[in-house]
Structure formats: C-alpha cells, structure tokens
Amino acid sequence: MSDHGMSEHRQEYEAPLEAWRSAIARARAHSPYLCNALDRQPELEALLADGDARSALTFAAAAGDGVAETGSALRREKQALATTLAIGDLAGAFPVGFVMQQLSDFADRALDRAIGSVINKRVPDAEPKGFIGIALGKHGAGELNYSSDIDPILLYDPDTLPRRDRDEPGEAAQRYARGIVQTLSDATAEGYVFRVDLRLRPASEVSPLAISLNAALSHYESSALSWERAAFIRARAAAGDIAAGESFLSAINPFVWRRSLDFGAIEEISRLTARIRETYQGPLTPSPDYNVKQGRGGIREVEFFAQTHQLIRGGRDESLRLRSTRGALDSLAAAEVITPEDAAMMGESYDRLRIIEHRLQMVHDHQTHSLPGGDALDNVAQLGGYSGGQALLDDLTDITNQVAARFDRLIDVEPGNSSAAPTGGALRNDIAQLGFDDPDALARRVASWTDGHIRSLKSGAAIAAFDAISPALLEALASAPDPQRAILRWENFLERASSAINLFRLLEARPGLFDRLIRILTLADPLADDLCDRPDLFDALVDQSALDLPSDVAAIAAEIGRDDMRADYEFTLDRIRIVTGEKRFALGVQLIENIHDPLDVAAGLARVAEAALCKAALAAAEEFAVKHGRIPGSELSIVGLGRLGGGRLTHMSDLDIVYIFSGRQDAESDGERPLGASLYYNRLAQRISAAVSVPTAQGALYEVDTRLRPQGAQGPLAVSIESFAKYQREDAWTWEHMALTRARVLTGSPAIRSGIESVFADVLAVERDETKLREDVLAMRQQMADHKKPNGPLDAKLLRGALVDLEFLIHYLQLKERTALIPDLGLAVSELVRLDLLPDALIAAHDMMTRLLVAGRLLAPGQQQVSPSAAAQLAQLCGCRDPNDLSRVFTAARHDVADSWHRIFGIELEIDP
Numbered sequence: 001m002s003d004h005g006m007s008e009h010r011q012e013y014e015a016p017l018e019a020w021r022s023a024i025a026r027a028r029a030h031s032p033y034l035c036n037a038l039d040r041q042p043e044l045e046a047l048l049a050d051g052d053a054r055s056a057l058t059f060a061a062a063a064g065d066g067v068a069e070t071g072s073a074l075r076r077e078k079q080a081l082a083t084t085l086a087i088g089d090l091a092g093a094f095p096v097g098f099v100m101q102q103l104s105d106f107a108d109r110a111l112d113r114a115i116g117s118v119i120n121k122r123v124p125d126a127e128p129k130g131f132i133g134i135a136l137g138k139h140g141a142g143e144l145n146y147s148s149d150i151d152p153i154l155l156y157d158p159d160t161l162p163r164r165d166r167d168e169p170g171e172a173a174q175r176y177a178r179g180i181v182q183t184l185s186d187a188t189a190e191g192y193v194f195r196v197d198l199r200l201r202p203a204s205e206v207s208p209l210a211i212s213l214n215a216a217l218s219h220y221e222s223s224a225l226s227w228e229r230a231a232f233i234r235a236r237a238a239a240g241d242i243a244a245g246e247s248f249l250s251a252i253n254p255f256v257w258r259r260s261l262d263f264g265a266i267e268e269i270s271r272l273t274a275r276i277r278e279t280y281q282g283p284l285t286p287s288p289d290y291n292v293k294q295g296r297g298g299i300r301e302v303e304f305f306a307q308t309h310q311l312i313r314g315g316r317d318e319s320l321r322l323r324s325t326r327g328a329l330d331s332l333a334a335a336e337v338i339t340p341e342d343a344a345m346m347g348e349s350y351d352r353l354r355i356i357e358h359r360l361q362m363v364h365d366h367q368t369h370s371l372p373g374g375d376a377l378d379n380v381a382q383l384g385g386y387s388g389g390q391a392l393l394d395d396l397t398d399i400t401n402q403v404a405a406r407f408d409r410l411i412d413v414e415p416g417n418s419s420a421a422p423t424g425g426a427l428r429n430d431i432a433q434l435g436f437d438d439p440d441a442l443a444r445r446v447a448s449w450t451d452g453h454i455r456s457l458k459s460g461a462a463i464a465a466f467d468a469i470s471p472a473l474l475e476a477l478a479s480a481p482d483p484q485r486a487i488l489r490w491e492n493f494l495e496r497a498s499s500a501i502n503l504f505r506l507l508e509a510r511p512g513l514f515d516r517l518i519r520i521l522t523l524a525d526p527l528a529d530d531l532c533d534r535p536d537l538f539d540a541l542v543d544q545s546a547l548d549l550p551s552d553v554a555a556i557a558a559e560i561g562r563d564d565m566r567a568d569y570e571f572t573l574d575r576i577r578i579v580t581g582e583k584r585f586a587l588g589v590q591l592i593e594n595i596h597d598p599l600d601v602a603a604g605l606a607r608v609a610e611a612a613l614c615k616a617a618l619a620a621a622e623e624f625a626v627k628h629g630r631i632p633g634s635e636l637s638i639v640g641l642g643r644l645g646g647g648r649l650t651h652m653s654d655l656d657i658v659y660i661f662s663g664r665q666d667a668e669s670d671g672e673r674p675l676g677a678s679l680y681y682n683r684l685a686q687r688i689s690a691a692v693s694v695p696t697a698q699g700a701l702y703e704v705d706t707r708l709r710p711q712g713a714q715g716p717l718a719v720s721i722e723s724f725a726k727y728q729r730e731d732a733w734t735w736e737h738m739a740l741t742r743a744r745v746l747t748g749s750p751a752i753r754s755g756i757e758s759v760f761a762d763v764l765a766v767e768r769d770e771t772k773l774r775e776d777v778l779a780m781r782q783q784m785a786d787h788k789k790p791n792g793p794l795d796a797k798l799l800r801g802a803l804v805d806l807e808f809l810i811h812y813l814q815l816k817e818r819t820a821l822i823p824d825l826g827l828a829v830s831e832l833v834r835l836d837l838l839p840d841a842l843i844a845a846h847d848m849m850t851r852l853l854v855a856g857r858l859l860a861p862g863q864q865q866v867s868p869s870a871a872a873q874l875a876q877l878c879g880c881r882d883p884n885d886l887s888r889v890f891t892a893a894r895h896d897v898a899d900s901w902h903r904i905f906g907i908e909l910e911i912d913p
Contacts, residue, residue, distance in 0.1 A: 014053075014093060015051065015088075015091045015092050015093035016051075017050070017051045019051075019091040019092055019093070020048055020049060020050075020051040020087065020088075020091045020093070021049055022090075022091070023048075023087045023088075023089075023090035023091035023092075024038065024045065024048060024049055024087060026090055026382065026383050026385070027086065027087060027090060027362075027383070029382075029383075030363065030379050030380070030382055030383035031086075031362050031363050031364075031383055032363065032364060033362065033363065033364050033365040034083065034086055034087070034362060037079055037082070037083040038083065040079070041079070041080060041083060043059065044056060044059055044060070044080055044083060044084065047059060048083075048084065048087045048088075051091075051093075053084075053088055053093055053094075056084045056087075056088075057081075057084055059080060059084075060077060060080035060081040060083075060084045061077065061081070063076040063077045063079070063080035063081075064076045064077040070113055070114065070117035070183060071114075071182075071183045071184070071186070071188070071193065072188075072190060073113075074110045074113060074114070074183070074184070074193045075188065075190040075191050075192065075193055076190060077106070077110075078106065078110070078191070078193050078194075079190070079191060081102065081103070081106055082103075082146060082365075085099045085102055085103065085146075086146065086358075086362050089355075089358060090362075090383070090384075090385070095351075096351045096354050096355050096358070097324075097326065097351070099358070100138075100142060100143040100144055100145065100354065101142045101143075103144040103145070103146070103148070104135075104138070104139055104141075104142040104143065104144045105142075107135070107139050107144055107150050107194060107238070108135070108238045108239055110184060110193050110194060111133045111135075111150065111152060111180070111184070111194075111238060111239035111240075112128075112133070112238070112239035112240060114179075114180045114183040114184050114193075114239075115128045115131055115133060115176070115180060115239055115240040116128050116240075117179075117183060118175075118176045118179030118180055118183065119131065119162050119176060121179070122162075122163065122164060122167075122172065122175070122176070123162040123163060123164065126162035127162070128162070128240045128241060129157075129160050129161075129162065129241050129244075130156055130157040130158075130159070130160030130161035130162065130241055130244065131154070131155075131156050131157075131161055131162075131173065131176060131210075131240045131241060132154070132155040132156065132157075132213075132237065132239075132240045132241050132242075132244050132245040132248065133152045133153075133154060133237075133238050133239035133240045133245070134152055134153040134154075134155060134235055134236070134237060134238065134245055134248070134249070135150065135151075135152055135235065135236045135237075135238035135239075136151045136152065136153065136200050136231050136232070136234060136235055137150075137151045137200075137231065137234060138234075139151060139152070139236075139238065140234035140235050140236040140238070140323055141234040141323040141324050141325065142323065142324055143324060143325065143354070145354065145357055145358055145361060146358055146361045146362060146365065147361040147365055147366060147367040147368070148194070148367070149194065149195040149196065149197045149367065150184075150194045150195070150196055150197070151197045151198075151199075151200045152196065152198070152238070152239075153198070153200060153201045153202075153211070153216070153235075154173075154176075154177050154180065154198065154201070154209060154210040154211070155210065155211055155212070155213055155216055155244075155245070155248060156169065156173040156176075156210050156211075156212055156213070157212070157213050157241070157244060158170070158212055160241075160244075161173060169212075170208070170212070173208070173210040173212075174208050174209055174210055176210065177198070177208070177209035177210040178209065180196070181196045181198070181209070184196050191365075195367070200228075200231060202215070202216055202219035202220070202228075203219065213244070213248055216248070216252075217248070217251055217252065220252045220255045221252070221255060229255065229256055229311060230304075230307050230311060232249075232252065232255070232256040233256065233307050233310055233311070233314075233321075233323065234323040235249055235256075235323075236249075236323060237249060257314050257315040257318075257321060258315045282294075282295055282370065283295070284296050285397060285400070286371065286393045286396040286397045286400060287371070287393065288371055288372060288373030288374070288377060289370055289371060289373070290370065290371045290396075291369045291370045291371075292353055292356055292357050292360070292369050292370075292371070292396070293357065293369035294369065295400070296400065296404045297399065297400025297401060297402070297403040297404035297407070298353060298369075298400060298403070299350065299353045299354065299357065299369075301403055301404065301407040302325060302346050302349060302350040302353070302403055302407075303325050303350075304407070304410075305329075305346060305403075305406060305407050305410055306325050306328040306329050306332065306346070307328070308410060309328075309332050309337050309338065309410075310322075310328055310332070312542070313332075313335070313337055313543065316540070317335055319331050319334065319335060320332060320335060320337070325347075325350050326347045326350060326351070329342075329343040329346050329347045329350075330343055330347065336545065337543075342406055345402055345406070346403065346406060349399045349400075349402055349403050352395070352399050353396075353399060353400075353403075355384070356384070356392070356395075356396060357369055359380050359381075359383055359384040360372075360380055362383060363379065363380060363383065371392075371393075371396075377389035377392070377393075380392065427443045427446060427447065428440060428443040430471065430474065431443050431446070431474060434474060434475060434478035435478055436478060436483065442487075445487075446470070446474070449466075449491070449494060450463050450466065450467075454494050454495055455495075455497075455498060456494055456495075456497045456498060456499055456500040456501075457494060457500075459501070461501060462499070462500070462501045462504070465501050465504035465505050465508065466500075466504050468504070468508045469504050469507045469508050469511075469514075472507070472508075472511045472514050473490075473507070473514060475514075476514035476515055476517070476518045477490065477518065479515070479518075480518050480522055480869075481522070481868070481869035481872075482522060482867060482868065482869050485522050485867060485869075486518050486521065486522045489521035489522050489528055490518075490521060492521075492528070492532070493521060493528065493531065493532050496532035496533075497531075497532050497535050499535065500535045502535065502536065502539070503535045503536075503538055503539075506538065506539060506542065510542060513538070513541065513542075516541065516589065516593070517538065519592060519593065520588075520589065520592065522867070522869060522870075523592050523858075523859055523867075523869060523870045523873055524588060524592050524858040524859060524870075525858075525861055526588070526651055526652070526857070526858055526861055527585060527588045527589070527592070527858060530581070530584075530585055530588075531585075533699065534581065534699070537581065537582060537585040540582045540585070540586055541586065541589060546586045546589075547586070547589070547590055547593075547595050549587075549590070549596055549600055549601070549603075549604045550583055550587070550604045550607055550608055551607075552607065553607050553610045553611045553614065554611075556579075556583070556607060556608055556611035557611040557614050557615050559579055560575060560576055560579045560580070560611060560612065560615045561575075561615060569619060569620075569623045570696065572615075572619040573616065573619065573691055573696050573698075574696050574698040576612050576615050576616055576619075576691075576701065577696060577698035577699055577700075577701055578698055579612075580608055580609075580611075580612040580701055581698070581699065581701075583604075583608045584605065584608060584651065587601050587604050587605055587608070587651075588651055588858055590604075591854070591855060591858060591877070592855075592858060592859065592873060594873070594876060594877055597851070598850070598851040598854040598855045598877055598878075599648065599826070599847060599850060599851060599854070601854060602643075602648035602649055602650065602850065602854045603647055603648055605648075605649040605650065605651065605653070606643070606644060606646075606647045606648055606649045607647075609644060609649055609653075609655060609702060610640070610644070610746055612692065612701055612702075613638060613640075613655065613657070613688075613692060613702075613746060613747070614746065614747055616688060616691040616692045616701075617636075617638060617688045617691070617747055619691060620684065620687040620688045620690075620691045621636070621684060621688075623687070624683070624684050624687055625671065626671075627671055627672060627673050628669045628671040628672075628673050628674065628675050628680060628683075629669040629670035629671025629672070629674065630669060630670060630671070631663060631667050631668070631669045631670070631677055631680060632667075632670065633663050633664075633667070634661060634662050634663025634664070634667055634677060635661065635662055635663070635748055635749060635752055636659060636660075636661045636681050636684055636685065636688075636718060636747075636748070637659070637660050637661070637662070637745055637746075637747055637748030637752045637753065637756060638657050638658075638659060638688070638745075638746045638747045638748075639657060639658040639659075639660060639743050639744065639745055639746065639756065640655070640656065640657055640743070640744045640745075640746045641656040641657065641658060641708050641739050641740075641742055641743050641744075642654075642656035642705075642708075642739070642742060643656070644656055644657065644744075644746075645742040645743050645744040645823045646742045646744075646823045646824050646825050647744070647823065647824050648824070648825075648826070648850065648854075650853060650854050650857040651854075651857050651858055652857045652861070653702075654702065654703040654704065654705045655692065655702045655703070655704050655705065656705045656706075656708055656739075657704060657705070657706060657746075658706065658708060658709045658724075658743075659681065659685040659688075659706070659709070659717055659718035659719070660718065660719060660720070660721055660724050660752075660756055661677065661681040661718055661719070661720055661721070662720070662721055662748075662751070662752045662755060663677060663720075664677065665677050665678055665720050665722075665723075668680075677720075678716065678718075678720075681718040682716050682717045682718045684718070685706075685717040685718040686717060689704045689706065689717075692704055708736070708739050710723070710724060710727040710728075710731075710732070711727070711731075721752070721755050721756060721759065724756075724759060725759040725762070725763075728740065728759065728763045729762075729763060729766075732763075733776070734772075734773060734776035734777065734780070734815075735776070735780050737763060737764065737815060738777075738780075738808075738811040738812075738815065740760055740763060740764060741764065741810075741811050741814045741815070741821055741823070741828075742823045742825070743760055743823065744823045745757060761821075764814070764815070764818065764821050765818055766818075767818070768815055768816065770816060773812065773815060773816055774812070774905065777808055777811070777812045777905075778905060778907070780808075781804070781805070781808050784804065785800070790802075792860075793887070793912075794852065794856055794860055794866070794874075794886075794890070796849040796850070796852040796853040796856060796890070797853055799894065799912075800894070800898070800909045800910055800911060800912075801893075801894030801895065801896075801897040801898040801901070801909050801911045802849055802894055802897070803846075803849050803850065803853060805897050805898075805901060805909065806825075806829070806842065806845065806846055806849070806897045807825060809838070809842075809897070809900055809901060809904060810825060810828050810829055810832065810838075812904070813832055813837050813838070813904075814828065814832075817835075817837060819831070819832075819835060819837075820832045820835065820837075825846065825850075826843075826846055826847065826850070829842055829843055829846050830843055838900060839896070839899075839900060841896040842896060842897065842900060844893070844896075845893035845894075845896045845897055848878055848879070848889060848890070848893050849890070849893055849894075851877060851878045851879070852874070852878050852886075852890060855873075855874050855877040855878065856874060859871075859873055859874045859877075860874060871883040871886075874886065878890075891911065894911050895911055897909075898911050
C-alpha cells in the first residue's frame with residue numbers, strides 16, 4: 001500500500017499496545033497456524049508487538065522482494081500479509097472491511113503476476129495483453145477471507161495474445177491457464193498462495209480452462225444460466241489485460257443488468273437458495289457443526305438478500321450496481337428499496353459473521369465455515385476474545401435470528417407460488433365456479449390461446465410461464481367490471497405483443513398486480529396499446545415509487561442520462577424514449593387508479609416532456625457540433641407554448657415549441673464544416689425536432705408542432721431574438737400574442753432566457769385597441785368553431801362553454817388588462833378572479849374541465865363511446881358520483897363560462913343540456 005493510502009487509513013491502524021500484545025498471545029495460544037507463522041517471521045512479530053502496523057504492512061508487501069521465482073515470492077508475501085492482518089484484526093486495529101480489501105488487493109496482484117510470469121516464460125518481455133483475469137464472488141467484491149479460494153474466469157483474445165509463432169492461440173491460452181493455477185495453488189514447503197477454482201467459467205464441464213472472448217460473449221448472450229447473472233453482479237477485471245476485461249464486462253452488461261425484469265431469473269436464485277437450505281445438513285441454529293456461511297441466517301443469506309434486490313432493480317438504477325455487500329445494502333437503502341434500518345442491521349450482521357468466519361479459519365488456515373464442538377469451540381471463541389464457546393454461540397444466535405427473519409420475508413415475496421393451470425374438464429369447472437357465462441365456450445377459447453397461433457405464446461417457456469398464471473388470470477378476469485371486455489382486451493394484448501414471458505413471470509411473482517393489469521387493459525385503450533408494444537413497461541410498476549409523481553425536470557433529466565455510458569447518439573435517443581415512455585405509462589396508471597389528482601398528473605406529464613426535450617436538445621447539439629462546431633457567444637433556446645408552456649399536458653398532447661437563438665446573425669460556426677448562424681440554428685432545430693419525433697428502435701416520443709413560430713409554416717424554423725422581437729412588435733396577429741401569454745423558456749443559459757423573457761414582457765405590456773382586440777378574439781373563436789367540431793358529449797375542449805372558450809376569455813383579459821400574464825391557466829384564472837375580472841366559479845370550472853380533458857384522453861380517447869366501467873372511473877376522477885353527475889357538473893361549468901362570455905363579450909353561447 002502506498003504511503004498515501006496508509007495515511008488515509010491511519011486511524012484504522014491504531015490500537016492500544018496491550019491490545020497488539022494480547023492478540024499475539026491469543027494467536028500463539030489458540031492458533032497453530034499463526035503461532036507457526038510468527039515463529040517463521042520474528043522480525044514481523046517484533047513490529048506487531050510494538051503496535052507498528054504501518055511498518056508491518058510495509059514489511060509484508062516486501063516479503064517476496066528479491067525472490068526470483070514468482071510462486072515463491074507470492075507465498076512469502078501472502079504469509080506475511082495474512083499474519084499481519086490476522087494480528088491487527090485480533091487487536092481490533094483493522095476493521096473487517098479493511099482486512100477483506102487487503103486480501104482481495106493481494107489476490108489481484110498475485111493473479112496479475114502469475115499471468116505475467118507464465119506468459120513471459122513462453123514469450124520473454126511480452127506484456128500480458130489479450131489475457132484477462134475476471135474476478136468473481138468475494139474476490140470481485142473485495143471481500144476475500146483468510147482462506148478463500150479465488151474464482152476467476154480466464155479469458156483471452158486470439159488476435160492479441162502473446163505466443164510463439166508455432167503456437168495456436170487456444171493451445172497457448174490453455175498452457176498459460178494451467179501455469180497460473182499451478183503457480184498459485186500448488187502447496188509447497190512455503191504453503192500456497194490461493195486455491196484457484198475455475199468452475200464458474202462458461203460451461204465449465206466441457207469448456208477449456210481459458211475461454212476466448214467471442215466464445216464467452218456468445219455464451220452470456222445466448223445460453224447463460226440465471227445464477228451466472230448473480231455471479232456477475234460482483235465481477236471485476238482484476239488482472240492481466242484490464243482494459244480488455246473492462247470492455248468485455250461492458251459488453252455483457254445488458255445480460256447482467258436487465259431493464260426488463262426477469263422474474264424467471266429471480267425465481268431461479270430463490271430456488272438455489274432453497275436448495276442450499278434443503279441440502280444443508282447442519283444445525284439450523286448456532287451450535288457445533290453450524291455453518292456460518294450456508295446456515296440459516298448466515299453469510300450467504302445476507303449476500304443473497306442484497307443481490308436479489310440488485311437484480312430486480314439494478315437494470316433501472318445504476319446506483320445499485322455496487323459489488324460489495326455493505327455498499328449494495330447502503331445503496332438499496334438510499335434508493336428506498338429497503339429501509340435504512342434493514343440495511344444497517346444486515347450490514348452490521350454481515351461484518352460480525354465475517355469476523356467469526358475469520359476466527360474459524362485462523363486456527364489452522366483451513367477453508368472452514370463450521371463451528372467445532374467442545375474444547376475446539378472454546379478455543380475459537382477465546383481466540384476471538386470471547387469468554388468461551390457459549391458466549392460465541394449467544395452472539396451468533398442473535399445475529400442469525402435477525403438475518404433469517406429478513407431473508408425469510410424476501411424469499412416468501414419474490415418467488416411465484418401460483419399453481420399450474422388447469423386443463424380440460426378441470427378448466428371448464430374452474431371457469432364455471434368463477435361465474436362466467438357459457439363456461440364451455442370460454443374453456444375452448446382459453447385453451448386456444450396456447451395452440452400455437454399467438455406469437456407471444458409459441459415457445460415452451462412462454463406457455464409454461466402462462467400456465468402458471470392462468471388460475472389467477474381467470475380470477476382477475478372474472479372480477480373485472482366487464483368480464484367480456486376484459487377477455488377481449490387480454491386477447492388483443494396476447495396477439496399484439498411480440499413477447500410477454502417476463503410479464504407472465506412478473507405476474508406469477510406478484511399476483512396482486514393482476515387487478516392493475518386488467519384495469520389498464522379495460523379502462524385505458526392508449527395504455528393498453530403502449531403495453532402491447534412494450535410489455536416491459538409493466539415492470540416498473542413493481543416498485544411502489546412508480547406510483548409517485550415524477551420529481552423536478554432536472555432530476556428526470558439526470559435519470560434519463562444515468563445509463564448514458566457511451567457517446568452514441570442513437571443510444572442516447574433510445575434511452576430518452578425508454579425512460580420517458582416508462583414515466584408516461586406510470587403516470588397513466590396513477591391517473592386511471594385515482595392515485596393522484598389529474599391536475600397533478602398533467603403537471604407531471606409536462607415535466608417529463610420538458611426533461612425529454614432538454615436531453616434531446618443537448619444530445620442533438622453535441623452530435624451536430626462534431627461536424628459543424630459551435631458559434632461562439634451564441635446559443636439556441638427552446639420556448640414552450642400551449643399546454644407545454646402552461647406546464648400541464650395530457651397523454652395525447654403535441655409539443656408546441658419555438659426555436660430562438662442569440663448572438664449575431666452574420667456569425668459563423670467554428671467546425672470543420674462551418675455554417676452561418678441562421679443556417680446553423682435552423683438545421684440544429686430540425687435535428688432537435690427529429691430527435692424527439694422520429695421513431696427509433698424504441699419508438700417515437702412526441703409530435704412536435706412549430707407552427708406558432710413567426711410567419712408560421714412559411715417562416716424559418718429558428719429565428720434570432722432580434723427577429724423574433726421585431727416580428728412580434730410589427731407583424732404578429734392577435735392570436736400570436738394570445739399564444740405568447742402561455743410562452744415559457746425551457747432551455748438555455750440565464751442570459752438568453754432573460755433576453756427572450758424581456759421580449760415577452762415588452763410585447764404583452766403594449767396597450768391595445770379594445771375594440772380591435774375584441775373583434776379579433778371573437779373572429780378567431782368563430783373560425784375555430786367552424787373548422788373544429790366537438791367529438792362528443794364529453795369533449796372538455798371544443799364544446800361551447802368548455803376549455804377553449806374559457807382560454808379565449810382568459811387571453812382576452814390578459815391582453816386587455818395587461819395583467820395575470822402567467823403561462824399556467826389555472827394560476828392565471830385564479831389571479832383574474834382575485835382582481836375581480838372573472839367570477840369565483842370559473843376556478844372550479846377550469847379545474848373540473850381540465851381534469852375531464854386529462855382523464856378523458858385515456859379513459860375516453862374518442863369521446864364517443866365509453867365503456868360503463870371507464871365512464872364510472874372518469875366521473876370519479878372529476879370528483880363526481882357517477883356518469884350522470886359528471887354530465888350535470890360539466891354542463892354547469894360550461895354555463896358558468898357562458899355567463900362570463902356573455903358578460904364580457906355580450907354574446908350568448910348555446911349550451912346543449
């Protein structure tokens with residue numbers, strides 16, 4: 001360890017002198033292995049007896065210096081390091097985490113030196129390029145114990161592996177692998193370095209000791225087993241060609257951290273744990289022969305507790321991808337996956353279990369995890385500073401009881417417990433008992449789902465997963481408000497989805513989600529369509545946090561960018577679509593389940609859209625600058641208008657935006673293909689619009705509408721601030737100034753934001769001719785009424801007296817009075833009420849009709865025919881008792897708007913009953 005590292009941990013090395021000497025005395029009295037090691041290293045013992053940890057560690061690091069043979073040098077260093085750490089551990093100077101990390105760091109050095117040594121024997125002076133040691137398990141996590149094996153995977157690149165000209169790459173790699181194992185594992189008079197276990201390599205029963213990179217990639221992409229995912233949670237490029245190893249781990253990252261939850265894998269881990277418990281023959285509670293690693297409440301249960309949560313959620317949250325057990329537990333608590341109390345208890349228990357494990361192994365340097373009996377138990381206890389064996393058992397009992405209680409909850413929740421699907425007559429009987437009409441017809445229908453004609457139910461694995469959920473599915477369908485509609489929508493989902501196996505497994509593991517799925521399919525056609533296209537959208541609903549409103553724009557943007565590990569434009573666009581799609585889907589579920597007010601959901605949708613737009617603009621600008629550079633002292637800003645500017649979107653909203661740039665129009669970009677400012681920003685604006693609206697492999701995001709820009713579709717896509725200001729002052733129509741009342745700057749530095757907002761303020765502060773303003777507003781409203789007809793009795797936007805009429809009232813008063821210039825219509829109407837320009841009733845009318853608009857876009861997207869269950873839910877979301885009450889309240893709100901329209905404009909609106 002460097003002096004810098006020593007100073008950083010100096011406080012961890014301090015212990016009273018008597019503690020060091022007591023540790024040496026206990027080691028000599030109770031550990032034949034340590035006693036022998038101290039006898040063979042008197043100089044080291046003297047340093048430890050003086051409490052000089054720094055010098056002892058330095059001595060250990062140099063113990064192999066000058067020894068030509070690599071294996072011998074490593075054995076001497078290992079013995080000196082193990083002795084130093086053991087005495088420091090017993091003295092209470094070295095925390096268990098430090099001990100494990102030091103042993104793991106030495107394992108890295110030992111494996112690296114062994115790789116270099118065997119290669120140089122064959123090819124002198126060659127760098128170990130093309131040969132990689134991937135550390136797994138405790139080695140990868142930095143948690144090795146005193147007598148641990150190491151479980152590396154040895155990989156090689158045939159193109160870069162050093163070898164003699166006559167050697168085939170594969171033969172050379174196997175020769176090197178055998179040499180590495182021999183260097184580290186052979187027991188000599190000086191002991192061994194590490195036992196090397198290569199059985200975690202791909203297809204270990206038939207594969208060579210070292211695997212080519214391509215073969216390993218193929219294995220993990222196509223045929224790896226579930227337990228291998230868990231193993232790679234803690235994988236690390238530890239030795240040899242580190243850069244190549246990190247590149248390999250990056251390549252298999254999607255195999256380990258899947259964004260789409262694979263509950264088949266989670267169940268496999270649970271089954272593995274169950275098999276461990278079943279095959280474990282020792283006592284269930286601490287007593288002689290109890291295994292502190294595999295026993296109930298032991299080390300492995302803490303590790304699996306952390307890793308199972310990591311596998312479920314780590315694909316979506318990169319902060320959970322930590323290798324160390326304690327680090328993983330802390331990150332899970334920080335992400336609110338587990339409670340801080342559980343994280344602290346499991347972490348502290350893990351440390352205490354590892355300390356006891358270390359004491360067991362210190363006695364004879366044996367890889368043991370089981371408690372001895374009789375005097376041997378007392379001996380281990382006294383080595384560790386306990387008064388005797390019973391005190392050790394009492395301590396261990398307290399630890400394991402707490403661990404087991406939490407782990408039992410985990411494995412009870414995670415695996416699915418559904419019974420297999422009934423068949424034939426049993427299926428018909430079950431359907432009849434559930435109360436379906438015509439059980440025979442439905443039984444034939446259900447049986448036909450797996451006859452091979454449905455794409456998502458063609459594989460044996462998919463059918464098996466579907467069979468497991470069928471009983472719960474039928475029960476959920478039977479309890480739906482409209483079972484026949486629910487069955488139709490479920491069939492539509494099966495036929496449209498390309499793959500649904502993970503969804504089936506998720507439902508098996510979380511049967512409580514069936515009701516939510518049925519509500520999505522039967523209440524909200526747009527959400528059901530999204531789910532058909534991307535069944536993995538349902539995965540996010542496992543976390544309770546998915547039902548929380550999205551946080552602020554900056555936090556959403558940071559989440560979108562969290563996994564952006566490659567400078568790849570298409571990857572970035574896909575990432576934006578994935579996160580945005582998940583959040584929009586979750587907001588839809590929150591809406592139809594009445595978890596949040598539709599007004600709050602609308603605001604959440606706007607924040608998500610704004611974050612997506614900001615990230616897309618940044619990615620497009622960076623990509624564009626690669627060829628064209630940037631324009632110094634200039635930038636492009638995006639202005640949101642309409643519902644985006646007002647901060648409340650529906651699920652069907654377009655994004656109304658305008659592009660405005662700062663700086664001189666005659667400036668030029670500084671890239672290899674320079675462009676003038678106007679052309680530069682117009683092309684960049686096109687790129688940004690495409691980044692949001694053009695479908696990628698992950699689909700499309702939003703339709704972008706730029707028709708509110710100066711001169712509409714005939715004008716340039718991006719204009720300078722000066723041009724924008726001139727147009728608004730001299731040429732803009734009244735409707736364009738009305739649109740400006742809802743304008744909000746979404747991107748850009750404080751300087752450009754301030755410049756654009758000053759233009760807004762100046763334009764909207766202009767005194768207007770009231771007669772012309774009134775004529776323009778009424779003419780525009782009549783033109784809209786002539787060309788856009790209402791879509792039905794629940795059209796909260798276009799029916800007379802509905803939101804469009806209310807918006808025109810608000811914008812008219814904003815421009816006429818030059819007040820309440822707030823983009824959010826809800827806040828604007830409240831301010832106009834406060835100023836006695838509108839009656840109080842219009843606050844409630846605005847909120848009620850906005851709720852109807854937002855909820856109706858999901859529950860009644862066509863606004864013509866609405867199922868009874870969707871109509872009932874829509875009424876509830878609008879604060880009404882039932883659909884009839886909703887119709888009455890909606891009509892009353894429209895009359896309130898019509899009354900104000902008549903008072904202000906002197907015109908009667910015809911409100912249908």
